[in-house]
Amino acid sequence: MYTYHVYILKCCDGSYYTGITNNIAIRLAQHQHGIDKYCYTYKRRPLTLKFQQEFNDVLQAIYFEKKIKGWTRAKKLALINGDYDMLKILSECRNATHFKYQSLKK
Template sequence: MKTLGTHNYYVYILTNRNKTVLYTGVTNNLKDRLYFHRNPNSKNSFTKKYNCFFLVYLEHFQNIQEAIKREKQIKGYSRTKKETLINNLNPEWHFFNDQFE
């Protein structure tokens, strides 16, 4: 069991190369999750269908319940509100994948 305060959970937003699609998720292993978005087991996966595997937004949590709550909150946001989140953190919409792969 991990020591309290050593857990790492991430709420993230992915987009496609043209930045027309947004996908919100939560994970405890961002490196592996980005790999599986790019190389899914299913051809029917949302991220594969829309080539949506470029990381543009990220929030860190140490508590899974807080991370899940935040993921659901962001998923309920309008496209405009999600774009505002991204713009505040990453105004150029740079792809952060290299930092985690």
Template sequence: MIYFVYILHCSDNTYYTGITNHLNRRIEEHQSGKNFNSYTSRRLPVQLVYYCTFTNVEVAIAKEKQIKKWSKAKKEALINNEFDKLPNLAKKKFPHKK
């Protein structure tokens, strides 16, 4: 079975990261807004901006959890295929001490 880790761009300019084994169906579920308590239902419309595939569900879940912790800038670097920027983008920036 194939598993998809995906990122949606929401109407409020935020990102939602998820995992599924049926990407098209899952995007349609997000777009329908039928789960009123979901993050995306209040931020419609949403647009698929990134996905990657896995054959191992545990690896896919780990990747989803990793991406969810990333900063917006780091997610945008991934979306834009700017892989060289990923190591230098951190969730929090701390000032250098002198």
């Protein structure tokens, strides 16, 4: 049975890269050595592993990776720092039409 890792790398330019792999050590080495010159991280080396989470189900890992890729930088930093309270705050809908704010208008 495989395990899958969703990971976040911090690039030398300060940006973040999110990926998924079934072998974290090999994948990190590939990123660091610049195996693929078309990869986002190729020109942004050196890289630092900032976060990883292990999954037993590949579909859950893929779902989580795609979810993180859609997040803002602030949400990624909250996850990296383990600040789950801030992550919850950043995840709340703040649109004026959100049901939470509708009761305040009455």
